[in-house]
Structures are given as structure tokens and as C-alpha cells.
Amino acid sequence: MIWSVLLWCLLTPAAGYQTRERLPFFHGHVFENSPTASKVNGLSVPVRRINAQKWCPVSGMHFKLYGNGSEDFRAFAHHKRGNMLLKTCRVLDREARSEYLLSVGLCCQTCASESVVFEVASVKVDVLDTNDHEPTFRSAGTVHITLDDTTALRSVVYRLEAVDADSGNNAELTYISVPKNGSFYVIPKTGEVLLVDSILGLPSEVKFHVFARDHGWPPRTSKGVVVTIAPQRWATRPAELAGSGRGGRSPRALLDPGAKVSLNVSEDASVGSVITSLGPSRFQSAAYELVYPESESSPVTVGRDSGDITISRRLDRETEPFLELTVKIQDKRGV
CATH class of the missing domain: 2.60.40.60 (Cadherins)
Known part of the structure; x- marks a missing residue:
């Protein structure tokens, strides 16, 4: 009695698993911003793969899509090839949604009654990125820096950062400075502004523009950020020269006996x-x-x-x- 009960418990799940058929899976893609009625590329469902005759032995077979976002596509049969294809019902945006997981249903008439629809396949549609966004800087359009003229060479004096809403190569950025100058260098991969030559004795400030350009095609370039760097000469002011409200600092040109410069x-x-x-x-x-x-x-x-x-x-x-x-x-x- 005990052995028969155990044997029944072990065999029943196995038998139930064998009767359950795994639905065929299909995968395709479409580029964002494609016009309405664009075909989903790489996705073609052969009717023989879904065993349509088993579910609908009579003529008048119809396909229906189910799942979140199914209204964004429509299914149609390619009679010459015996395949089922998908087309878009609107312009898709990858930034809003990048993938769809849908089910394909089959019925014999008009699919008006949900009870006669059989799920015969599952499909995944990826929305691929196009380079439709230009990079934007996190900082304001102008950056003003006052820099001690004794700053060590190879010091990073500022870092610019831009973002791109695209993905992949379309979001990879390179930073460019215009015009080139001999004192500061913008590292292309990081946007860091590097001091590469002495700014001692410069009569005026250094001004240049920094742009971010993505690696998409065609490449897109951000609006420029104006960077202005003013050399500043400072030294400790002797006590007898320090006036009220001036912070005890004066230009290095006013050297007096005993003054120290670091x-x-x-x-x-x-x-x-x-x-x-x-x-x-x-x-x-x-x-x-x-x-x-x-x-x-x-x-x-x-x-x-x-x-x-x-x-x-x-x-x-x-x-x-x-x-x-x-x-x-x-x-x-x-x-």
C-alpha cells in the first residue's frame, strides 16, 4: 500500500510534464524612429512551426498578439511564403521602451471570442538605438576659473562632463577644445582640463570652447562650453601692509624684506x-x-x-x- 502511493506521487508530475508542449520562440528587432508599418526585421514565424493545422483545420486562420505593448504591432500572414510577420503600428522610441515580450494567438475565424484563441508562439522584439540625441553638458554654458600661476604642471584644474541619452557607440563621447592653446589640454576621453605649460607672466586670461562629440553615425556634437582661466599671482602680505577687510593677501609683485613665497x-x-x-x-x-x-x-x-x-x-x-x-x-x- 505504501509503495503504490509513493510510486504514484513520483510518476504523476513526470507524466504531466511530458504532455505540456513548449511554445516555439522567435526573436526580431526594429530601429527606433522607423515609420509606422515598418517590418520587424529578423522575425518570421513559419506556419508549419506552430502546427497551425492542429489548432485550425479549416480555412480562415487569423493571428492575434497578446501582452503588454501588443497594440504597438500587428501580425499578418505572408501567404506566398507561409509565414507570419510583424509590422509596427506607430513610431517607437527606444528611450521609452527597449524591448517587447509578446504572445502569438491563433483562431479560425475573427478572434472575436477569446475562448477560441490558442497561444501558439512567443516573440521578443528589440527596439534598436539610432543616434537621435546630441550630447549635453551637466555644467553651465560658461566656466570661469581663477588659477594660481604656481600650480604644478599636469594638474587637473577642472573636469567637464557630458551625457548622451543614446546607447552603445551612440553614447560614447570624445571631448574637443577649440581653439588649441599651449597652456591647457582637454583629455579626449575624460573631459579633464590639464595644465601642460607654465602660465607665469601671461598678460591676459585664456579662453577656449569645449565640445562633446558622440561616436554614432552621423556623429552629433554638443553645444560648446566656454572655459575662461585667469592666472592669479598671490603671496603672503606682510603684516604692516595688511589692511582691514583685505584678507592679509596681496599680489606677489609687492615683495618686501622677509616676504615668503611658496x-x-x-x-x-x-x-x-x-x-x-x-x-x-x-x-x-x-x-x-x-x-x-x-x-x-x-x-x-x-x-x-x-x-x-x-x-x-x-x-x-x-x-x-x-x-x-x-x-x-x-x-x-x-x-
Whole structure:
């Protein structure tokens, strides 16, 4: 008695599984923005595959679509080929919906009665992307940066970021700067603005446009962002010059006895680069002299008439992480 009950429990699910037929599956695609009545590419359902005669032995066979979004397509029979095809009923937008999972029903007359419709197949339709969106920047249309003129070379001074509502290659971006300039470089893959050359002594600000361009076809380009970078010269102001409400800072040109200037310099800075200028001083006619360290051991030189501090040999942060200089400034008039 016990064995017969166990055997019945084991065999019944297996028998039920064998009687259940797996529905054939078909897959196709259509590009977004295709006009209404565009055929779904790659999707053709042979009538013999769905065993139509089993469900509808008489003539007058009709197909019907079911599922979320089925109203966006219509099914029709290609009588010459004996296939069932799909066409769109409206213009599709991939950003709104990228795929459809639908069921194909079959009936013998007009499918007016739901009870006589048999599900004979399932289909998936992918909505493929077209390059219909241009990149847009997250930031405003203008960016203004005030940059210390002693900023280390290869420093990232700003990062621009754009987005594209498309997908795949249509959403991959490259950043471009116009016009080219020798002081700043925009990294094409990241949009980072890199300082590549000294901005010491620049008489005016640097201005350029940055655009984002996608990799679609045809490529689309964003509206430009205007980037303005103004070099700023700052140094600690001596206590006797600090006025109320000025924050205790003054331009580096107002050097006085005992004033200290801190500089950040990249070890990759090339020999001959001017890293800062001490002139003009408070004297109308000044002479500059490097007092410490001695010129033979110093990696920099000081211009006697200009006050420019220039790199004279390669810098190595591991062996010489910082360097302290003492410069004497004299009035040529002897006052």
C-alpha cells in the first residue's frame, strides 16, 4: 500500500510534464524612429512551426498578439511564403521602451471570442538605438576659473562632463577644445582640463570652447562650453601692509624684506621653464641675486634683472622633495 502511493506521487508530475508542449520562440528587432508599418526585421514565424493545422483545420486562420505593448504591432500572414510577420503600428522610441515580450494567438475565424484563441508562439522584439540625441553638458554654458600661476604642471584644474541619452557607440563621447592653446589640454576621453605649460607672466586670461562629440553615425556634437582661466599671482602680505577687510593677501609683485613665497612645481617641469617671477619689486630698478643655496648646487637660477626663477637642471622629488631659496633684492640706484 505504501509503495503504490509513493510510486504514484513520483510518476504523476513526470507524466504531466511530458504532455505540456513548449511554445516555439522567435526573436526580431526594429530601429527606433522607423515609420509606422515598418517590418520587424529578423522575425518570421513559419506556419508549419506552430502546427497551425492542429489548432485550425479549416480555412480562415487569423493571428492575434497578446501582452503588454501588443497594440504597438500587428501580425499578418505572408501567404506566398507561409509565414507570419510583424509590422509596427506607430513610431517607437527606444528611450521609452527597449524591448517587447509578446504572445502569438491563433483562431479560425475573427478572434472575436477569446475562448477560441490558442497561444501558439512567443516573440521578443528589440527596439534598436539610432543616434537621435546630441550630447549635453551637466555644467553651465560658461566656466570661469581663477588659477594660481604656481600650480604644478599636469594638474587637473577642472573636469567637464557630458551625457548622451543614446546607447552603445551612440553614447560614447570624445571631448574637443577649440581653439588649441599651449597652456591647457582637454583629455579626449575624460573631459579633464590639464595644465601642460607654465602660465607665469601671461598678460591676459585664456579662453577656449569645449565640445562633446558622440561616436554614432552621423556623429552629433554638443553645444560648446566656454572655459575662461585667469592666472592669479598671490603671496603672503606682510603684516604692516595688511589692511582691514583685505584678507592679509596681496599680489606677489609687492615683495618686501622677509616676504615668503611658496611654490608647487612638478618634477616633470622641463629645464629652462620659468616657475615664477619675483619682479617687479617695490624698487623701480632692482637687481636680484641668489644668496642660498650657491648657484653651483642649486637646481634653479635667478635672473639678475628680471627676477625670473628658472629651472636649470632636472628636478627629482624623491631625492629633493623641497628646496628653500634666499634671494637678495637691491635697488640699482643705491637708495
